[in-house]
Amino acid sequence: MDEVAQGVAFVDGRFRPVGEARISVLDMALTKGDSTYDVVHVWKGRFYRLDSHLDRFQASMNALRLDPGLTRRQIEDVLHECVSRAGLRDAYVSMTCTRGRTTVPGSRDIRNARNGFYAFAVPFVWITTPEQQEHGASLWISSRPRIAPESVDPAVKNYHWLDIQMAQFEAYDHDAQLVVLRDQSGGITEGAGYNIFAFVDDRWVTPKNGVLGGITRQSVIELLAEDGVALDEGHLSADAVLRATEVVVTSTAGGVMPVTEVNGRPVGSGRPGPHTRRLRDRYWARHGDDRWSTPVRPSRPMQLPEVFD
């Protein structure tokens, strides 16, 4: 594979192969985890809900007092350009705004930081394997609590994942592929980049608080409403997940993915259920629909602000 086919990044104001995309070890994105990001995907040459992702990215930057130094239109252009230069039809497209470094020598005052921005498009990422998408993945309910929203707001998409990474190791230790973490009161929150829905007592239940407002999660909520299927957005207990007849996780990196085993026990029949299959089909059908998707533009010359020269 040539290096551009592995992905194209925009960093320091230039497009380059993603393998060459690097940032300073002194950027506070590294030394303080101080950044926010978003990930949108391209399917068959079309962005899915790019506007929703750009809205959320802007809200996250506002919450953290970050300024990428680019307009929304310029960010959008950069994302299109990364995908078209990489020649990808199905892509995982990431954008990050970092705190950067202080511009005053010797100063530790984070208000003096010049924020940074980078983005990249790589081949589409699947959280679960093709085999797991067909037959269902196994899920572990971790005993490690998710970082509390009062400390770091999960609705502001962030890279504070050490709790999730350690919970993921715990899941592997129990032969499970996926993991969800609980909140301080024991309610289920979210997993490693995915939200969770459980079908229990004739309705879907998904956690409302302490989670990222996933765009795929939002798509599922809309599809359920269109279908007139009942949904409780609220508290989801571990017991409910263990009693559920269907369970899915939802993510930009894979869409609606069936879970057929929780903590070593089969979910329902142990195979993806009818509600899950319908949701997944309807989710992917949206990707060719002009209401939800927009074609990737061909590569073209760009105007960028001076800071990126």
Add this chain to the structure above:
Amino acid sequence: MDEVAQGVAFVDGRFRPVGEARISVLDMALTKGDSTYDVVHVWKGRFYRLDSHLDRFQASMNALRLDPGLTRRQIEDVLHECVSRAGLRDAYVSMTCTRGRTTVPGSRDIRNARNGFYAFAVPFVWITTPEQQEHGASLWISSRPRIAPESVDPAVKNYHWLDIQMAQFEAYDHDAQLVVLRDQSGGITEGAGYNIFAFVDDRWVTPKNGVLGGITRQSVIELLAEDGVALDEGHLSADAVLRATEVVVTSTAGGVMPVTEVNGRPVGSGRPGPHTRRLRDRYWARHGDDRWSTPVRPSRPMQLPEVFD
């Protein structure tokens, strides 16, 4: 200033000016905050408690199942070499082990990651200004809770600082330079890279749980024991800090630093007190003592494992 005088880094197996030290935007140190680090300092050409820092760094890597691909002796050699190549007499010397990237194409399995290591030496960093060291800094007690130890263990030194960064903005908004965060039950924990001690009711009090086991904190504990001054390692309430007659913060980046204002109110007389001054003097006196410090070695050729070639 020439670029080497701004610092020297070791990254990808090579020494280079710190301004050129960069890591991949795909390293999980960035995309998951999955890394651990330690910082040691050099004062007047001598490392202070390098062994204690290397012990802690190793314990942190063990806790996160990280392997830097270098022996302890090689890490030690790298740190000496960074300082000597930079020509620094007083230095802030950082070492980081990152999760890295999976070595299996398309795999998201973090067990397949090849971990990374980098280090750098830059001129000594002071958390407070010279004026604040002489007259005392102002501190804000934030209402934002520190990330709970059950989610991410603060004793394993990590870059999950968004809670601290947001609390730091809150401190600036209240015209304070320093900040400490509380735990879920309201007890004081730690600040932006520093521990806190308050002198109240004829003894020092410092939080025991939910904090990094700071090496400077440990030095202060030893100095108090040598002097026969009473210390409670346990719970420190906001009320106790507000009633204290002396308050200090402790960090590798500045040592023992006086705080003379808390939430806009003067601490004691509003000037650094006698206990604080004695602690600070005794802390710095240790830096020339062979029991606590070791001279930086001159630059020399190094043997490194093949992975770093």
